[in-house]
């Protein structure tokens with residue numbers, strides 16, 4: 001069964017108490033949510049992971065994610081947080097390969113591939129982000145760019161490991177810009193990603209993997225994007241910081 005997912009990416013926002021309040025508001029607004037084919041994931045700063053995982057223990061279909069993990073497992077790496085440490089908080093997911101990590105912090109495809117392996121080994125499900133920059137789309141290189149990103153990220157994984165990953169297609173030109181891919185543009189790329197997964201990992205993995213759209217997705221445009229057959233939900237930045245807006249997005253799944 002393909003799971004539909006609304007994942008919030010809080011980025012570098014929310015003090016500890018603000019984050020706990022936001023998670024509580026989302027839980028309260030959701031009420032008696034119970035749908036086995038739907039998941040709601042909050043990707044928070046590290047400081048919130050354990051507190052929110054404790055709140056979500058009592059709720060159905062709610063999960064916590066980190067936004068990054070270390071390339072290292074332990075030792076003298078000041079300021080780093082390993083995949084195993086993240087898992088020990090109760091978090092079940094980790095975003096890897098976000099364009100902000102690639103472009104601001106210099107993460108390469110190879111580093112991201114290594115982090116995916118560490119996350120899987122620690123029992124975390126990676127939410128792997130891929131997507132092209134504007135100039136790459138303008139030069140019609142977007143399919144090749146995304147194919148390369150997928151190929152490097154997935155090449156050493158078994159089909160079983162691939163099935164533990166969530167893919168987020170996030171065109172870089174749409175992130176935080178207010179420019180959203182059209183539903184047709186999103187569908188075209190999601191269908192392409194699914195066909196690439198079929199080549200790497202097999203048809204049944206491709207059919208069951210969740211592929212999320214991210215990039216200025218909001219309470220107004222979510223339902224038309226999510227109506228496309230290969231769009232299984234969204235990774236939501238800005239609009240996920242307002243509980244009511246995020247809940248509208250959840251109800252658009």
Ligand code: PEP
Nearest residue numbers: 175176214215216237238
């Ligand atoms: C993101 O950062 O993953 C994202 C999709 O951001 P926004 O929704 O703000 O474009």
